[in-house]
Amino acid sequence: MIPFFLFVLGVLIGSFLNVLGLRWNSGKGIEGRSFCVVCKKDLPWWELVPVISFVGLGGKCSGCKSKISWQYPLVELWTGLIFLSLYSAFPFVFDLKGGFLYILAAAIFCIYVVLTIYDVRHKILPDELVYAAIILGFASRLIQGGALLDYLVGPILFGFFGLIWLLSRGRAMGFGDAKLALSLGLLLGAPAGFSALVLAFWIGSVITLTIMILGRLRFALFRSGKGLTMKSEIPFAPFLILGAWISLIYHLDLFHVLSFFNA
Numbered sequence: 362m363i364p365f366f367l368f369v370l371g372v373l374i375g376s377f378l379n380v381l382g383l384r385w386n387s388g389k390g391i392e393g394r395s396f397c398v399v400c401k402k403d404l405p406w407w408e409l410v411p412v413i414s415f416v417g418l419g420g421k422c423s424g425c426k427s428k429i430s431w432q433y434p435l436v437e438l439w440t441g442l443i444f445l446s447l448y449s450a451f452p453f454v455f456d457l458k459g460g461f462l463y464i465l466a467a468a469i470f471c472i473y474v475v476l477t478i479y480d481v482r483h484k485i486l487p488d489e490l491v492y493a494a495i496i497l498g499f500a501s502r503l504i505q506g507g508a509l510l511d512y513l514v515g516p517i518l519f520g521f522f523g524l525i526w527l528l529s530r531g532r533a534m535g536f537g538d539a540k541l542a543l544s545l546g547l548l549l550g551a552p553a554g555f556s557a558l559v560l561a562f563w564i565g566s567v568i569t570l571t572i573m574i575l576g577r578l579r580f581a582l583f584r585s586g587k588g589l590t591m592k593s594e595i596p597f598a599p600f601l602i603l604g605a606w607i608s609l610i611y612h613l614d615l616f617h618v619l620s621f622f623n624a
């Protein structure tokens with residue numbers, strides 16, 4: 362019952378995060394009625410039910426039939442799954458500390474969802490959001506406690522990305538990625554924090570290669586599009602966030618898994 366409730370809560374919050382991610386720094390407030398961005402039609406409540414309305418309307422606006430972005434149901438479902446899965450990492454029934462840790466982790470991942478939306482669109486991570494994630498991550502680490510290394514994962518990851526940023530003069534990584542890595546290192550501790558990093562590079566490589574190959578194919582077949590090259594700017598933050606999510610809920614220790622295969 363609790364997991365189901367958390368999933369629904371996550372989906373509802375996800376629909377709010379959609380709006381937040383789209384309107385952050387845009388000068389538009391988050392208040393005001395929701396309307397279709399194409400025909401400006403005000404949306405009644407039954408067209409605003411997360412996921413269900415999108416499916417029911419066939420992904421189209423009921424007024425002008427223009428396509429509604431897949432971002433909406435995807436972000437809603439993703440946030441639902443995050444809220445559901447964080448429960449396995451921080452079960453909190455009759456456990457005040459667990460409850461507190463769950464809320465902190467959920468808040469951090471809400472920020473991560475907004476950062477993902479924002480980074481994909483603008484290729485930059487807003488400072489206010491990343492700093493908030495760092496503070497919440499630090500609070501979570503203080504409550505979780507742990508060995509010295511658990512406290513140091515964040516700063517180590519920060520140094521790692523900071524170095525890439527410095528050596529590539531900001532071309533390979535943004536400084537925002539370093540700050541993001543600090544926040545997730547604090548939240549995850551060791552070894553999950555390091556696993557998140559490795560996983561992020563794996564996921565990033567697979568997705569980047571897939572996009573590149575599809576782009577080349579499309580160019581070869583239809584002579585359209587430029588085809589993606591290594592120089593194309595693909596935001597790295599979403600991969601870091603996916604890596605952090607998976608590592609956290611599975612208590613992932615890739616180094617242990619790898620040494621197991623070597624043995």
Ligand SMILES: [Zn+2]
Pocket residue numbers: 397398399400401402422423424425426427
């Ligand atoms: Zn419309």
